[in-house]
Amino acid sequence: MMGTLRGKHACRASFQQLFALVPDLHADVHRAGHGKHEMFIEFTLSGTYGGMRISWDAVDRFTFTNGQIAERVSYFAAAPLVVKLVGRPSGWNRLVRTGAQLFKR
Numbered sequence: 001m002m003g004t005l006r007g008k009h010a011c012r013a014s015f016q017q018l019f020a021l022v023p024d025l026h027a028d029v030h031r032a033g034h035g036k037h038e039m040f041i042e043f044t045l046s047g048t049y050g051g052m053r054i055s056w057d058a059v060d061r062f063t064f065t066n067g068q069i070a071e072r073v074s075y076f077a078a079a080p081l082v083v084k085l086v087g088r089p090s091g092w093n094r095l096v097r098t099g100a101q102l103f104k105r
Helices: 008-019 080-087 089-103
Strands: 026-034 040-048 052-065 068-075
Touching: 052 080, 068 089, 080 089
Parallel strands: none
Antiparallel strands: 026 040, 040 052, 052 068
16 A cells, blocks of 8 residues: 555655554564565554554565565555544544555555
C-alpha cells in the first residue's frame, strides 16, 4: 500500500507517516527463514488506531546484494486492513492527515 520506495530517506519518511497513523505500532515475529540471497520474516503488526486495537499479518521478503538490502517486498491482505481503517470514524481525521500521504505512492 505504500508503493515503491527508493533509498533510505524515502523509506524513513514513509515509516514515520505509518507511525504517525498508528503511534504504538509494533511487530510480533512468528518465524523467519533465509536462502542464499534472501530472508523471509512472518509477523503480525499491531497497535492502536481510532481508539481501538488493530492488527494484521504480513510476510516481508528481503533480497540482499553485496550484503545490503536491495529489495523489500511486503505481502499482506490490504483489503481487510483498509476496511478496518475506514471502519473507525474516530480515526478518520488522522487517516486523512497522515494516511493520504502514506498511501499516495
